[in-house]
Amino acid sequence: MDGLVQLQKQLVDYTASLFREGFLDDQFNQLQQLQDESNPEFVVEVVTLFFEDAERLLNELSKTLDSSFPNRGQASIDFKKLDAHVHQLKGSSSSIGAQRVHSVCISFRNSCEEQNVEGCLKNLQQVRHEYSLVKTKLETLFRMEKQILEAAG
Amino acid sequence: MESKKSEGESSRSRISALVVDDDAIIRKIHKAMLQQVFNMDAKSVKDGKEAVDLHRCGANFDIIFMDKEMPIMDGHEATKELRGMGVKSMIVGITTRADEKDREEFLAAGSNHCFEKPLNRAKVEQVLHDHPNFPF
Numbered sequence: 001m002d003g004l005v006q007l008q009k010q011l012v013d014y015t016a017s018l019f020r021e022g023f024l025d026d027q028f029n030q031l032q033q034l035q036d037e038s039n040p041e042f043v044v045e046v047v048t049l050f051f052e053d054a055e056r057l058l059n060e061l062s063k064t065l066d067s068s069f070p071n072r073g074q075a076s077i078d079f080k081k082l083d084a085h086v087h088q089l090k091g092s093s094s095s096i097g098a099q100r101v102h103s104v105c106i107s108f109r110n111s112c113e114e115q116n117v118e119g120c121l122k123n124l125q126q127v128r129h130e131y132s133l134v135k136t137k138l139e140t141l142f143r144m145e146k147q148i149l150e151a152a153g
Numbered sequence: 154m155e156s157k158k159s160e161g162e163s164s165r166s167r168i169s170a171l172v173v174d175d176d177a178i179i180r181k182i183h184k185a186m187l188q189q190v191f192n193m194d195a196k197s198v199k200d201g202k203e204a205v206d207l208h209r210c211g212a213n214f215d216i217i218f219m220d221k222e223m224p225i226m227d228g229h230e231a232t233k234e235l236r237g238m239g240v241k242s243m244i245v246g247i248t249t250r251a252d253e254k255d256r257e258e259f260l261a262a263g264s265n266h267c268f269e270k271p272l273n274r275a276k277v278e279q280v281l282h283d284h285p286n287f288p289f
Contacts (some may be wrong), residue, residue: 034185049178091180095271
């Protein structure tokens with residue numbers, strides 16, 4: 001029982017750290033509130049959809065930006081297409097409460113609007129980094145929740 | 154849900170809602186929230202054209218949550234089209250940009266409200282609060 005209490009405390013502390021460090025915002029709380037006995041896997045299902053979608057979009061963003069290098073530059077970049085992909089990532093990240101990914105998407109859309117190639121490249125790198133961090137954090141969170149369920153029998 | 158009406162509620166049929174968004178994650182979250190928190194009868198479609206087609210086939214909803222940027226037919230266009238068809242539902246525009254222009258365009262197209270994404274409990278409560286006699 002002590003082990004279970006300790007795991008629960010670790011989970012509470014870890015979750016609090018994700019909010020404190022800005023990885024998640026209140027929208028994630030709202031997702032958790034939608035999970036109940038009739039829908040016990042709701043958060044994992046939604047977040048898994050987000051992972052799949054984000055990875056597809058990040059690949060599309062890389063392809064769209066990579067296609068303009070090394071020789072072609074700004075004129076060959078399809079900024080409209082780029083912006084459409086960022087728009088999708090911005091919407092889904094805000095819907096699951098992935099706050100830091102969402103913030104980079106705002107800056108990324110501005111770079112698309114300004115047709116700023118350097119800005120877009122920098123934002124792509126940053127959004128990849130933030131996505132990778134929040135993915136790892138959420139996977140850890142789900143692992144901890146699973147451990148608690150198993151320990152509770 | 155405090156803001157959601159009073160006596161007589163139980164005798165009234167559930168509010169019907171349509172979520173229009175090209176993002177499957179958003180459709181799933183919004184539908185779950187409307188069903189679980191607000192006890193609405195919620196459906197979803199993935200673009201404005203599907204929403205218009207659904208109404209052409211005779212469907213009717215008390216409230217429509219309409220995304221702005223969608224392929225095939227965007228939220229502004231679909232809102233205009235629905236109003237042109239005489240659809241009286243409350244239409245709530247949802248946009249990723251919080252700027253006035255987007256909001257004004259949505260309202261000019263015929264929506265009753267416009268919010269920045271994500272749609273959340275507080276925003277839905279605000280809509281219901283602003284229209285105490287809803288559904289009309």
